[in-house]
Amino acid sequence: MARKPIQFRLNGKDEAVFVEEGQNLLDALRRQVGDTSPKYGCGQGTCGACTVLVDGEPRLSCLMLAESAEGASIETTAGLAGAELHPLQRAFLDGFAAQCGYCTSGMLMSAKALLDRNPSPTREQVVDAISGNICRCTGYEPIIDAILDAAARGAGRRSA
Protein backbone atom coordinates (compact mmCIF):
# COMPACT_ATOMS: atom_id res chain seq x y z
CA MET A 1 0.00 0.00 0.00
CA ALA A 2 1.22 3.49 -0.81
CA ARG A 3 2.59 5.37 2.13
CA LYS A 4 2.32 9.08 2.43
CA PRO A 5 4.48 11.51 4.41
CA ILE A 6 2.64 13.96 6.65
CA GLN A 7 3.81 16.69 8.97
CA PHE A 8 2.00 18.15 11.95
CA ARG A 9 2.63 19.66 15.36
CA LEU A 10 2.09 17.34 18.32
CA ASN A 11 2.02 18.98 21.73
CA GLY A 12 4.14 21.85 20.41
CA LYS A 13 6.75 19.71 18.64
CA ASP A 14 7.12 19.02 14.92
CA GLU A 15 6.37 15.49 13.82
CA ALA A 16 6.89 13.91 10.40
CA VAL A 17 5.69 10.36 9.79
CA PHE A 18 4.69 8.07 6.96
CA VAL A 19 1.07 6.97 7.12
CA GLU A 20 -0.88 4.48 5.08
CA GLU A 21 -3.84 5.40 2.95
CA GLY A 22 -6.95 5.14 5.05
CA GLN A 23 -5.02 4.92 8.32
CA ASN A 24 -6.75 6.80 11.08
CA LEU A 25 -5.08 9.41 13.24
CA LEU A 26 -5.39 7.37 16.44
CA ASP A 27 -3.48 4.51 14.89
CA ALA A 28 -0.82 6.84 13.49
CA LEU A 29 -0.33 8.58 16.84
CA ARG A 30 -0.04 5.31 18.72
CA ARG A 31 2.03 3.28 16.21
CA GLN A 32 4.01 5.72 14.09
CA VAL A 33 4.59 8.45 16.68
CA GLY A 34 4.47 6.30 19.81
CA ASP A 35 2.09 8.55 21.75
CA THR A 36 -0.18 5.99 23.42
CA SER A 37 -2.08 8.53 25.51
CA PRO A 38 -5.13 8.54 23.19
CA LYS A 39 -6.89 5.22 23.82
CA TYR A 40 -8.57 2.81 21.43
CA GLY A 41 -12.02 2.08 22.82
CA CYS A 42 -14.68 1.29 20.22
CA GLY A 43 -13.03 2.34 16.95
CA GLN A 44 -16.31 3.76 15.70
CA GLY A 45 -16.56 7.15 17.36
CA THR A 46 -19.02 6.35 20.13
CA CYS A 47 -16.90 6.05 23.28
CA GLY A 48 -14.65 9.13 23.19
CA ALA A 49 -11.54 7.40 24.62
CA CYS A 50 -9.49 8.50 21.58
CA THR A 51 -10.37 12.21 21.86
CA VAL A 52 -7.53 14.58 20.90
CA LEU A 53 -7.54 18.30 20.13
CA VAL A 54 -6.95 19.25 16.51
CA ASP A 55 -6.32 22.99 16.19
CA GLY A 56 -8.03 23.35 19.56
CA GLU A 57 -11.16 21.40 18.64
CA PRO A 58 -11.97 18.02 20.23
CA ARG A 59 -11.85 15.30 17.59
CA LEU A 60 -12.36 11.54 17.68
CA SER A 61 -8.99 10.44 16.36
CA CYS A 62 -10.32 6.98 15.44
CA LEU A 63 -12.64 8.59 12.89
CA MET A 64 -10.15 11.09 11.46
CA LEU A 65 -7.89 10.14 8.57
CA ALA A 66 -4.25 10.59 9.55
CA GLU A 67 -3.44 12.36 6.30
CA SER A 68 -6.05 15.02 7.03
CA ALA A 69 -3.92 16.02 10.03
CA GLU A 70 -1.35 17.48 7.60
CA GLY A 71 -0.25 20.85 8.94
CA ALA A 72 -2.53 20.67 11.99
CA SER A 73 -1.63 21.33 15.59
CA ILE A 74 -2.59 18.31 17.71
CA GLU A 75 -2.78 18.09 21.49
CA THR A 76 -2.94 14.84 23.46
CA THR A 77 -2.96 13.99 27.15
CA ALA A 78 0.76 13.24 26.95
CA GLY A 79 1.37 16.96 26.42
CA LEU A 80 -0.88 18.24 29.21
CA ALA A 81 1.61 18.33 32.05
CA GLY A 82 4.49 20.76 32.08
CA ALA A 83 6.78 20.99 35.11
CA GLU A 84 3.60 20.39 37.09
CA LEU A 85 0.40 18.54 36.33
CA HIS A 86 -2.20 20.47 34.34
CA PRO A 87 -4.92 21.77 36.70
CA LEU A 88 -7.35 19.32 35.10
CA GLN A 89 -5.04 16.41 35.87
CA ARG A 90 -4.56 17.68 39.42
CA ALA A 91 -8.33 18.03 39.90
CA PHE A 92 -8.97 14.51 38.52
CA LEU A 93 -6.33 13.16 40.91
CA ASP A 94 -7.61 15.03 43.96
CA GLY A 95 -11.25 14.28 43.16
CA PHE A 96 -10.83 10.52 42.56
CA ALA A 97 -12.24 11.04 39.05
CA ALA A 98 -10.60 7.91 37.63
CA GLN A 99 -11.08 4.27 38.49
CA CYS A 100 -9.86 1.93 35.76
CA GLY A 101 -8.56 5.02 33.94
CA TYR A 102 -9.32 3.97 30.38
CA CYS A 103 -11.68 6.88 29.65
CA THR A 104 -9.59 9.43 31.56
CA SER A 105 -7.41 10.51 28.67
CA GLY A 106 -10.40 11.31 26.45
CA MET A 107 -12.24 12.96 29.32
CA LEU A 108 -9.26 15.25 29.99
CA MET A 109 -9.07 16.35 26.36
CA SER A 110 -12.82 16.98 26.07
CA ALA A 111 -12.62 18.95 29.29
CA LYS A 112 -9.60 20.94 28.11
CA ALA A 113 -11.40 21.89 24.88
CA LEU A 114 -14.29 23.16 26.99
CA LEU A 115 -12.20 25.15 29.47
CA ASP A 116 -10.02 26.64 26.73
CA ARG A 117 -13.03 28.33 25.19
CA ASN A 118 -15.16 28.69 28.33
CA PRO A 119 -13.11 29.09 31.53
CA SER A 120 -16.17 29.19 33.82
CA PRO A 121 -18.67 26.62 32.55
CA THR A 122 -21.92 25.67 34.24
CA ARG A 123 -22.53 22.08 35.33
CA GLU A 124 -24.81 21.61 32.31
CA GLN A 125 -22.08 22.83 29.96
CA VAL A 126 -19.63 20.35 31.50
CA VAL A 127 -22.14 17.53 31.07
CA ASP A 128 -22.64 18.57 27.45
CA ALA A 129 -18.88 18.70 26.81
CA ILE A 130 -18.29 15.11 28.03
CA SER A 131 -21.53 13.66 26.65
CA GLY A 132 -19.53 11.92 23.91
CA ASN A 133 -17.21 10.23 26.41
CA ILE A 134 -18.32 6.95 28.00
CA CYS A 135 -17.15 6.06 31.51
CA ARG A 136 -18.01 2.64 32.91
CA CYS A 137 -16.74 3.04 36.48
CA THR A 138 -17.32 6.40 38.08
CA GLY A 139 -20.95 7.24 37.35
CA TYR A 140 -19.63 10.54 35.89
CA GLU A 141 -20.27 12.56 39.04
CA PRO A 142 -16.62 12.71 40.20
CA ILE A 143 -15.54 13.62 36.66
CA ILE A 144 -18.03 16.48 36.38
CA ASP A 145 -17.02 17.71 39.84
CA ALA A 146 -13.31 17.52 38.93
CA ILE A 147 -13.79 19.57 35.75
CA LEU A 148 -15.71 22.22 37.69
CA ASP A 149 -12.96 22.15 40.33
CA ALA A 150 -10.28 22.63 37.65
CA ALA A 151 -12.25 25.56 36.23
CA ALA A 152 -12.37 27.11 39.70
CA ARG A 153 -8.59 26.65 39.93
CA GLY A 154 -8.17 28.64 36.72
CA ALA A 155 -7.42 25.81 34.28
CA GLY A 156 -9.12 27.62 31.41
CA ARG A 157 -7.22 30.85 31.99
CA ARG A 158 -3.85 29.16 31.64
CA SER A 159 -1.98 30.10 28.48
CA ALA A 160 -1.76 27.10 26.19
Next chain:
Amino acid sequence: MAKHRGRGVATINYPIGMNLGGDPSQALVHSNPDGKFGVALSSIDLGQGMKSVTRQIAAETLGVPVEDVYVDTADSDTGPHCMGSFASRGTHRVGNAVIAAAKEARAVMLEAAAEELEVNPEDLETDGKGNIHVKGAPSRSISTGAACAAAQFKQGRTVSGRGIFLIPLSDVDPDTGEMTPVSCFAHAALVVEVEVDDETGELSVVEMNSAYELGRALNPKLVEQQLVGGAWMGLSHAAFETTEPYYPEREHGPVDYNGYPMPGPGDIAPHNISVLERPAPDGPYGGKGPGEMCANPVLPAVANAVFNAVGIRVDTLPITPERILRGLKAQGGARPQARR
Protein backbone atom coordinates in the same frame (compact mmCIF):
# COMPACT_ATOMS: atom_id res chain seq x y z
CA MET B 1 -51.28 12.05 30.32
CA ALA B 2 -48.99 12.91 33.18
CA LYS B 3 -45.69 12.32 34.91
CA HIS B 4 -45.91 10.32 38.11
CA ARG B 5 -43.44 10.32 40.98
CA GLY B 6 -42.76 7.10 42.86
CA ARG B 7 -40.45 5.92 45.58
CA GLY B 8 -38.92 2.46 45.92
CA VAL B 9 -36.86 0.82 48.63
CA ALA B 10 -34.46 -2.11 48.60
CA THR B 11 -32.30 -3.60 51.31
CA ILE B 12 -29.46 -6.03 50.91
CA ASN B 13 -27.35 -8.40 52.97
CA TYR B 14 -24.37 -9.16 50.82
CA PRO B 15 -21.90 -12.01 51.31
CA ILE B 16 -18.19 -11.16 51.25
CA GLY B 17 -16.43 -13.89 49.28
CA MET B 18 -17.77 -17.34 48.47
CA ASN B 19 -17.62 -20.95 49.55
CA LEU B 20 -17.14 -23.12 46.49
CA GLY B 21 -14.32 -25.47 47.40
CA GLY B 22 -12.73 -23.04 49.86
CA ASP B 23 -11.76 -19.44 49.29
CA PRO B 24 -8.04 -18.74 49.73
CA SER B 25 -5.74 -15.87 48.76
CA GLN B 26 -2.01 -15.57 49.25
CA ALA B 27 0.43 -12.67 49.61
CA LEU B 28 4.21 -12.42 49.64
CA VAL B 29 6.03 -9.46 51.19
CA HIS B 30 9.75 -8.75 50.97
CA SER B 31 12.07 -5.83 51.60
CA ASN B 32 14.59 -4.36 49.25
CA PRO B 33 17.97 -3.22 50.59
CA ASP B 34 16.75 0.40 50.60
CA GLY B 35 14.05 -0.50 53.10
CA LYS B 36 11.17 -0.29 50.63
CA PHE B 37 8.76 -3.21 50.60
CA GLY B 38 7.29 -5.14 47.72
CA VAL B 39 3.97 -6.93 48.04
CA ALA B 40 3.33 -9.61 45.42
CA LEU B 41 -0.29 -10.51 44.73
CA SER B 42 -2.24 -12.08 41.91
CA SER B 43 -5.32 -10.10 42.89
CA ILE B 44 -5.98 -7.82 39.96
CA ASP B 45 -6.86 -4.15 40.35
CA LEU B 46 -9.76 -3.49 37.97
CA GLY B 47 -9.88 0.13 39.05
CA GLN B 48 -11.66 -0.67 42.30
CA GLY B 49 -8.58 0.18 44.38
CA MET B 50 -7.06 -3.23 45.17
CA LYS B 51 -3.52 -1.83 44.98
CA SER B 52 -4.32 1.21 47.12
CA VAL B 53 -6.02 -0.67 49.90
CA THR B 54 -3.50 -3.55 50.10
CA ARG B 55 -0.71 -0.96 50.09
CA GLN B 56 -2.31 0.77 53.07
CA ILE B 57 -2.80 -2.54 54.88
CA ALA B 58 0.80 -3.63 54.27
CA ALA B 59 2.20 -0.27 55.42
CA GLU B 60 0.04 -0.26 58.56
CA THR B 61 1.10 -3.80 59.51
CA LEU B 62 4.79 -3.35 58.71
CA GLY B 63 4.85 0.00 60.51
CA VAL B 64 6.34 1.90 57.57
CA PRO B 65 5.12 4.91 55.54
CA VAL B 66 2.69 4.00 52.74
CA GLU B 67 5.18 5.51 50.27
CA ASP B 68 7.64 2.72 51.18
CA VAL B 69 5.34 -0.03 49.89
CA TYR B 70 4.98 -1.13 46.29
CA VAL B 71 2.19 -3.53 45.36
CA ASP B 72 2.68 -5.72 42.31
CA THR B 73 -0.47 -7.43 41.08
CA ALA B 74 0.63 -7.91 37.54
CA ASP B 75 1.40 -11.51 36.86
CA SER B 76 -0.62 -14.57 37.88
CA ASP B 77 2.10 -16.82 36.38
CA THR B 78 4.70 -15.70 38.90
CA GLY B 79 2.64 -14.22 41.76
CA PRO B 80 1.24 -16.19 44.69
CA HIS B 81 -2.17 -17.75 44.18
CA CYS B 82 -5.39 -15.76 44.51
CA MET B 83 -8.94 -16.89 43.75
CA GLY B 84 -9.50 -13.56 42.03
CA SER B 85 -11.07 -10.11 42.10
CA PHE B 86 -14.75 -11.03 42.32
CA ALA B 87 -17.47 -11.89 44.85
CA SER B 88 -16.70 -8.69 46.80
CA ARG B 89 -13.83 -10.62 48.35
CA GLY B 90 -10.73 -8.53 47.56
CA THR B 91 -10.34 -6.29 50.59
CA HIS B 92 -11.38 -9.00 53.04
CA ARG B 93 -9.57 -12.08 51.75
CA VAL B 94 -6.48 -10.47 50.24
CA GLY B 95 -6.23 -7.86 52.99
CA ASN B 96 -6.04 -10.61 55.62
CA ALA B 97 -3.38 -12.46 53.59
CA VAL B 98 -1.35 -9.24 53.34
CA ILE B 99 -1.57 -8.74 57.11
CA ALA B 100 -0.25 -12.27 57.69
CA ALA B 101 2.65 -11.80 55.27
CA ALA B 102 3.50 -8.32 56.55
CA LYS B 103 3.51 -9.53 60.17
CA GLU B 104 6.07 -12.21 59.32
CA ALA B 105 8.27 -9.70 57.46
CA ARG B 106 7.92 -7.18 60.26
CA ALA B 107 9.11 -9.74 62.81
CA VAL B 108 12.32 -10.36 60.82
CA MET B 109 12.83 -6.61 60.35
CA LEU B 110 12.57 -6.11 64.12
CA GLU B 111 14.98 -9.01 64.77
CA ALA B 112 17.48 -7.40 62.42
CA ALA B 113 17.03 -4.02 64.11
CA ALA B 114 17.40 -5.62 67.53
CA GLU B 115 20.73 -7.13 66.53
CA GLU B 116 21.99 -3.74 65.33
CA LEU B 117 20.76 -1.91 68.45
CA GLU B 118 21.85 -4.77 70.77
CA VAL B 119 18.42 -5.01 72.39
CA ASN B 120 15.54 -7.49 72.50
CA PRO B 121 13.16 -7.47 69.50
CA GLU B 122 10.22 -7.41 71.95
CA ASP B 123 11.43 -4.03 73.20
CA LEU B 124 11.19 -2.40 69.78
CA GLU B 125 8.40 -0.46 68.12
CA THR B 126 7.90 1.31 64.81
CA ASP B 127 6.82 4.93 64.47
CA GLY B 128 5.16 4.51 61.07
CA LYS B 129 7.53 7.11 59.63
CA GLY B 130 10.36 4.76 58.73
CA ASN B 131 12.02 4.39 62.16
CA ILE B 132 12.34 1.60 64.68
CA HIS B 133 13.14 2.56 68.25
CA VAL B 134 13.36 1.13 71.74
CA LYS B 135 10.06 1.55 73.59
CA GLY B 136 10.37 4.52 75.90
CA ALA B 137 13.74 5.50 74.46
CA PRO B 138 13.16 7.11 71.05
CA SER B 139 16.83 8.09 70.75
CA ARG B 140 17.83 4.40 70.59
CA SER B 141 16.69 4.22 66.99
CA ILE B 142 17.45 2.77 63.57
CA SER B 143 15.69 3.45 60.29
CA THR B 144 13.72 0.64 58.65
CA GLY B 145 16.00 1.06 55.63
CA ALA B 146 19.14 0.61 57.72
CA ALA B 147 17.63 -2.40 59.48
CA CYS B 148 16.72 -4.06 56.16
CA ALA B 149 20.16 -3.26 54.70
CA ALA B 150 21.86 -4.75 57.76
CA ALA B 151 19.67 -7.84 57.47
CA GLN B 152 20.78 -8.41 53.90
CA PHE B 153 24.42 -7.26 53.88
CA LYS B 154 25.60 -8.04 57.44
CA GLN B 155 23.31 -10.63 58.97
CA GLY B 156 22.30 -12.70 55.95
CA ARG B 157 18.56 -12.60 56.59
CA THR B 158 15.66 -12.18 54.21
CA VAL B 159 13.18 -9.62 55.51
CA SER B 160 10.19 -11.34 54.01
CA GLY B 161 6.88 -12.89 54.86
CA ARG B 162 4.30 -15.30 53.52
CA GLY B 163 0.60 -14.94 54.10
CA ILE B 164 -2.52 -16.85 53.28
CA PHE B 165 -6.11 -16.30 54.26
CA LEU B 166 -8.47 -19.21 53.77
CA ILE B 167 -12.16 -19.56 54.35
CA PRO B 168 -12.35 -23.37 54.18
CA LEU B 169 -15.12 -25.23 52.39
CA SER B 170 -18.09 -25.56 54.70
CA ASP B 171 -19.50 -29.08 54.81
CA VAL B 172 -23.25 -29.58 54.78
CA ASP B 173 -24.71 -31.38 57.78
CA PRO B 174 -26.47 -34.41 56.21
CA ASP B 175 -29.23 -34.40 58.83
CA THR B 176 -30.12 -30.72 59.02
CA GLY B 177 -28.69 -29.31 55.79
CA GLU B 178 -26.97 -26.70 57.90
CA MET B 179 -23.75 -25.11 56.64
CA THR B 180 -21.82 -21.86 56.89
CA PRO B 181 -21.67 -20.61 53.32
CA VAL B 182 -20.49 -17.15 54.29
CA SER B 183 -18.58 -15.80 57.29
CA CYS B 184 -19.02 -12.09 56.71
CA PHE B 185 -21.87 -9.96 55.38
CA ALA B 186 -22.14 -6.32 54.39
CA HIS B 187 -25.47 -4.52 54.50
CA ALA B 188 -27.20 -1.66 52.74
CA ALA B 189 -30.52 0.08 52.22
CA LEU B 190 -31.33 2.26 49.25
CA VAL B 191 -34.27 4.52 48.41
CA VAL B 192 -34.85 5.64 44.83
CA GLU B 193 -37.20 8.37 43.69
CA VAL B 194 -38.29 8.11 40.04
CA GLU B 195 -40.53 9.90 37.61
CA VAL B 196 -42.51 7.91 35.03
CA ASP B 197 -44.12 9.52 32.00
CA ASP B 198 -47.31 7.55 31.30
CA GLU B 199 -47.47 8.84 27.71
CA THR B 200 -43.94 7.95 26.57
CA GLY B 201 -43.06 5.31 29.17
CA GLU B 202 -39.88 7.20 29.95
CA LEU B 203 -38.33 6.54 33.34
CA SER B 204 -36.00 9.02 34.99
CA VAL B 205 -34.34 8.78 38.38
CA VAL B 206 -34.78 11.92 40.45
CA GLU B 207 -32.74 11.08 43.52
CA MET B 208 -31.06 8.20 45.32
CA ASN B 209 -30.44 7.95 49.05
CA SER B 210 -28.50 5.09 50.53
CA ALA B 211 -26.86 3.79 53.68
CA TYR B 212 -24.05 1.23 53.46
CA GLU B 213 -22.56 -0.77 56.31
CA LEU B 214 -19.32 -2.28 55.04
CA GLY B 215 -17.05 -2.66 58.02
CA ARG B 216 -14.38 -0.04 58.46
CA ALA B 217 -13.94 2.13 55.37
CA LEU B 218 -10.19 1.54 55.00
CA ASN B 219 -10.01 4.24 52.33
CA PRO B 220 -13.12 6.45 52.65
CA LYS B 221 -12.64 8.20 49.30
CA LEU B 222 -12.31 4.89 47.45
CA VAL B 223 -15.42 3.61 49.22
CA GLU B 224 -17.38 6.70 48.17
CA GLN B 225 -16.08 6.34 44.63
CA GLN B 226 -17.19 2.70 44.48
CA LEU B 227 -20.64 3.48 45.86
CA VAL B 228 -21.28 6.38 43.45
CA GLY B 229 -20.00 4.53 40.39
CA GLY B 230 -21.59 1.23 41.37
CA ALA B 231 -25.02 2.80 41.83
CA TRP B 232 -24.72 4.26 38.33
CA MET B 233 -23.96 0.79 37.01
CA GLY B 234 -26.97 -0.58 38.90
CA LEU B 235 -29.17 2.10 37.39
CA SER B 236 -27.76 1.26 33.99
CA HIS B 237 -28.71 -2.39 34.46
CA ALA B 238 -32.13 -1.47 35.84
CA ALA B 239 -33.22 0.80 33.01
CA PHE B 240 -30.83 0.64 30.05
CA GLU B 241 -28.48 -2.25 29.39
CA THR B 242 -29.27 -5.52 27.68
CA THR B 243 -27.51 -7.77 25.24
CA GLU B 244 -30.83 -9.41 24.33
CA PRO B 245 -32.88 -7.97 21.50
CA TYR B 246 -36.11 -6.16 22.16
CA TYR B 247 -37.40 -7.56 18.91
CA PRO B 248 -38.06 -11.10 17.70
CA GLU B 249 -34.74 -11.89 16.03
CA ARG B 250 -31.43 -12.19 17.90
CA GLU B 251 -29.78 -10.47 14.94
CA HIS B 252 -31.60 -7.29 15.91
CA GLY B 253 -29.72 -7.17 19.19
CA PRO B 254 -27.01 -4.61 19.89
CA VAL B 255 -23.52 -5.19 18.53
CA ASP B 256 -21.87 -1.89 19.49
CA TYR B 257 -22.30 1.20 21.64
CA ASN B 258 -24.74 2.67 19.14
CA GLY B 259 -27.24 -0.07 19.97
CA TYR B 260 -26.29 -0.66 23.59
CA PRO B 261 -27.73 2.19 25.63
CA MET B 262 -26.18 3.32 28.88
CA PRO B 263 -26.96 6.41 30.94
CA GLY B 264 -24.66 9.29 30.09
CA PRO B 265 -23.40 12.12 32.27
CA GLY B 266 -26.72 13.92 31.76
CA ASP B 267 -28.75 11.02 33.15
CA ILE B 268 -27.30 10.84 36.63
CA ALA B 269 -29.29 11.75 39.71
CA PRO B 270 -28.07 13.14 43.01
CA HIS B 271 -27.01 10.26 45.25
CA ASN B 272 -26.71 10.92 48.96
CA ILE B 273 -24.70 8.22 50.70
CA SER B 274 -24.25 7.48 54.35
CA VAL B 275 -21.43 5.07 55.21
CA LEU B 276 -21.88 3.29 58.53
CA GLU B 277 -18.65 1.87 59.89
CA ARG B 278 -18.89 -1.22 62.04
CA PRO B 279 -15.50 -2.94 61.93
CA ALA B 280 -15.82 -6.63 61.03
CA PRO B 281 -14.22 -8.96 63.60
CA ASP B 282 -12.55 -11.10 60.91
CA GLY B 283 -11.84 -8.27 58.44
CA PRO B 284 -8.44 -6.66 57.84
CA TYR B 285 -8.49 -3.71 60.26
CA GLY B 286 -12.25 -4.25 60.30
CA GLY B 287 -12.81 -3.84 56.56
CA LYS B 288 -15.30 -5.80 54.48
CA GLY B 289 -15.41 -3.87 51.21
CA PRO B 290 -18.22 -2.42 49.07
CA GLY B 291 -17.86 -4.70 46.02
CA GLU B 292 -20.85 -5.85 44.03
CA MET B 293 -23.50 -4.57 46.37
CA CYS B 294 -22.82 -1.02 45.17
CA ALA B 295 -24.93 -1.89 42.15
CA ASN B 296 -27.35 -4.62 43.21
CA PRO B 297 -29.95 -2.85 45.37
CA VAL B 298 -30.57 -0.21 42.71
CA LEU B 299 -32.38 -2.71 40.47
CA PRO B 300 -35.17 -3.80 42.85
CA ALA B 301 -35.46 -0.28 44.26
CA VAL B 302 -36.11 1.14 40.78
CA ALA B 303 -38.62 -1.65 40.03
CA ASN B 304 -40.41 -0.89 43.30
CA ALA B 305 -40.38 2.84 42.55
CA VAL B 306 -41.97 2.23 39.13
CA PHE B 307 -44.72 0.22 40.85
CA ASN B 308 -45.20 3.01 43.36
CA ALA B 309 -45.41 5.58 40.57
CA VAL B 310 -47.78 3.89 38.10
CA GLY B 311 -48.87 0.60 39.67
CA ILE B 312 -47.24 -1.82 37.27
CA ARG B 313 -44.79 -4.59 38.10
CA VAL B 314 -42.13 -4.80 35.42
CA ASP B 315 -40.56 -8.22 36.04
CA THR B 316 -38.07 -8.22 33.17
CA LEU B 317 -34.91 -6.15 33.04
CA PRO B 318 -34.14 -3.60 31.82
CA ILE B 319 -37.21 -1.54 32.64
CA THR B 320 -37.52 0.13 29.25
CA PRO B 321 -40.14 2.66 28.11
CA GLU B 322 -41.58 -0.10 25.91
CA ARG B 323 -42.10 -2.45 28.86
CA ILE B 324 -43.65 0.33 30.93
CA LEU B 325 -46.03 1.24 28.10
CA ARG B 326 -47.03 -2.40 27.58
CA GLY B 327 -47.72 -2.69 31.30
CA LEU B 328 -49.75 0.50 31.31
CA LYS B 329 -51.75 -0.67 28.31
CA ALA B 330 -52.51 -4.04 29.90
CA GLN B 331 -53.59 -2.31 33.08
CA GLY B 332 -55.64 0.34 31.33
CA GLY B 333 -53.54 3.30 32.48
CA ALA B 334 -51.47 4.47 35.40
CA ARG B 335 -52.57 3.59 38.92
CA PRO B 336 -50.34 5.56 41.25
CA GLN B 337 -49.88 3.81 44.59
CA ALA B 338 -49.90 5.41 48.01
CA ARG B 339 -47.01 7.85 48.33
CA ARG B 340 -44.31 6.43 50.58
